[in-house]
Amino acid sequence: MTAAAAIKPKRVLPGFSLSLGTTLLYVALVILIPVIALVLKGAEIGPARFWAIIAAPRTLAALRVTLTAAALATVFNAFYGLLMAWVLTRYDFPGKRILDALMDIPFALPTAVAGISLTALYSANGWFGAPLTGAGINVVYTLGGVILAMTFTSIPFVVRAIQPVLEDLDPAMEQAAMTLGARPFAIFRRVVLPAILPAWLAGSTVAFARSLGEFGAVVFIAGNLPFKTEIAALLAFIRLEEYDYQGAAAIALVLLLFALILLMISNLIQFRAARHLEAR
Template sequence: MTATAAPFRAKRVLPGFTLSLGTTLLYLVLIVLIPIAALILKGAEIGPAAFWAIVSSERAVAAFRITLTAAAIATAFNAAYGLLMAWVLVRHDFPGKRILDALMDVPFALPTAVAGLSLTALFSANGWFGQVLHPAGIPVVYTIWGIALAMAFTSIPFVVRTVQPVLEDLDPSLEQAAETLGATPWQVFTRVVFPAILPAWLAGCTTAFARSLGEFGAIVFIAGNLPFETEIAALLAYIRLEEYDYNGAAAIALVLLGFALVLLIVSNILQSWAARHREATR
């Protein structure tokens, strides 16, 4: 250990610091950081002009637009559904509640390819839901709605699991006070409950959106993957790889990486706001 680290070492009682930190750093560097660096280096190698030409090409712009639109639809659904589920699971008792709660983790445990396969078959013309929706003129499969559906399914847990603990911490006496003062249930929710859970809810929505932008496995089954119509950005990057157009794949991947990192920062800011908010309203 170097001299600069000595002051830290002096206070250290527990053994294994060098070994555990060394293992951690080695793993992170080899498995996570060097591969990401390879992508960034590739991006630098392409050069700004060629990079811009790739990501502003008509097909790439269409893919980004489709990805963002579908992710926005999926997030809007989960913003409402996740809030409903969190509310019902925390604030009400009813038979089967534990099962309903456990079901919220299914989209994390179920492989995305399996989810994609099942949703595609369910909503195709002869599936359980498709039989009803197709004659009604609502084709889900091979449309942007199918993409949004797959994204929504795979990102279900984010909003529920972020809002749930905050709602649990919220003192019910605040709501009771509001009720006593004559507030309607809707007023209690919008004036008392919602402001308290807002930061956590927004953080959950941000992570759900980020997850939707990166989703691939579930979507390739349901999307039909038609350029300009149902081709998402991650798939376009994949197609470029299969064409041995590594520059094209790297440029699109870098844009997605940029989105992911920005959303990670936003989500971290929201979560720390949520944590402070939670302390304050406790």
């Protein structure tokens, strides 16, 4: 802190008011004011009505479907992401760069495109749907479909969070542990895991947040049956189409609250990890 204050540069560089003014104006107009509009409209509803909307069986069911599917998708991606990050940083093999690039596909591919592709792929005449349906497993129009869509769109977050940390991890520690006779799994648990844990948790938190809000990929494959596969974001959308603006605002506010809490958690994890690193 004192060091930072001591080297604090005098403002020799130009453009402070211009750049900050532009930034604040844009953030206010495009990001803050619309979000405040949601909060104000939500406040207009009043606590009793708000509670009635949220505690309605259909809303609760939609929130339960969303949270369950997002949690399961995140658990899968936590382990898949860890595996991918490990394989991509620790081993050399043919096709590594392509595998690495593929991790960004869910990020770059529009969610609606992912949605129709997953739906057709797992429907009764799709590549995966045909054998699965033959085995009596239905993915499309079930909770499994919701989980699958959320999994696809949140694939990059865990991999990309862990990768840079694994790359920076000093291999000398692992080699020392190995020399001392530690078995590979013990090395992973005692040396590697503590180092990547903050990134792993932060990445999983972002993946979870992304899954909670996912819409485009889910609506096609979910079938959107109320109480079964209807997600909260879709219910908010349906309320809008029914001109029930209060209903939409209340559900959106709950989702916004979830998103902000998760954003805070992920920032906190990374902040604490950064402070821990500086302290070492």
